[in-house]
Amino acid sequence: MSRLCSPVPRRLRQTWPLLGVLVLGLGSPQRGTFRGPAQQPDPKALFTKLCAVCHGQTGGGDGPAAAALTPRPASFARPEFQAARTDEQFTTAISAGKAPMPAFGKQLTLAEIRSLVAYVRALGRQAKKP
Ligand code: HEC
Secondary structure (H helix, E strand, O other): OHHHHOOOOHHHHHHHHHHHHHHHHHHHHHHHHOOHHHOOOOHHHHHHHHHHHHHOOOOOOOOOOHHHOOOOOOOOOOHHHHHOOOHHHHHHHHHHOEOOEOOOOOOOOHHHHHHHHHHHHHHHHHHHOO
């Protein structure tokens, strides 16, 4: 063991903590940029980007494209709408589509779709408040 370690120059051994700081310093910006699968979905941003055009920003079923659709998207604020559907049905509708709503299963991860289902529920709860 010591035979293997001894050839390491003393100067290098003395500077290894410095190298550690360098590696951490170079590594940390990447953690922010390449977060990969651990990244938390942002349902509000997704909803604004992909869904609000039909469903409206607050899920009222009044997005700019809604008037041209048959059937029109329901208002997420309606308690009957929320009560009549399970989270599983929402997940399937968003993933596989429900005409005239397109399928989002190819462009969204399951985690993103689930976060959107929770967001649709939250929009329903918010709408009930005065
Ligand atoms: C092109 C317009 C359009 C877009 C874009 C759209 N939807 Fe829809 N969505 C509809 C319409 C229309 C319905 C009603 C379909 C029906 O009842 O047959 C609907 C229904 C739904 C339902 C209810 C499904 C059910 O079980 O009845 C949910 C939840 C939903 N959309 C969520 C979303 C989310 C989340 C997005 C964005 C990722 C999205 N929609 C994007 C038009 C759209």
